Amino acid sequence: MFDYVTKIKQFFRKIVSKFARFLNNKFGEKVTPNLITYIGLVMHIPIAYFIASGSLIVASIFLIVFGLFDTLDGELARLQKKDSVPGMFLDASTDRFKEVILYAGIIYYAGANHYSAIYLVFVLVALGSSLSVSYVKAKGEAAISTLQKKFSHQELNRFFSSGMLSYEVRMTLLVIGLLFNIIMPVVILIAVFSSYTVLTRLNDIMDYLKKS
Secondary structure, eight states: OHHHHHHHHHHHHHHHHHHHHHHHHHHGGGSOHHHHHHHHHHTHHHHHHHHHTTOHHHHHHHHHHHHTHHHHHHHHHHHTTOOOHHHHHHHHHHHHHHHHHHHHHHHHHHHHTTOOHHHHHHHHHHHHHHHHHHHHHHHHHHHHHTSSOOOOHHHHHTTTOOSSOOHHHHHHHHHHHHHTTOHHHHHHHHHHHHHHHHHHHHHHHHHHHHHO
């Protein structure tokens, strides 16, 4: 399954790369990577609204479009030679808040459609474990940076990316869940495998630190 996800990501990355070149040629640096990042964040609010109101297909379409902004800001940064640690920090931080916004919509949808309390618990676990996947990785990177070794931010970012449910995969699963009206089963899937991903990364980090 995840091989297909990778191929899909590569396909869309090519499209986004062409669109980034178009934006850069048309508007120059008037359209900055940070502007794209903020637009992507803000547009997750109407996506959450569509989820909450039960317009799941519309929500999935918007999530696909504005989910691609995660790639677009990076492509623009490379074209404009604006790759920076602050930009990477902003991108990673807004990604976490996007998940909070989306799950707020999902929990409202679950409550409005009279799902049992156990489903609400799974929504909470899915959100918490999804945030923890990135939190554990970030804390691992911070711990490594205190060692007497010099790593660039890009090198640190590549550490501890193990596990099945990275951010991109989680978003892909949410799109599938919304598109085929199976959002609650998908939430359960995310809750289980994101928790497993957290434990996998935690174990990898502990092993690395013990050996360092």
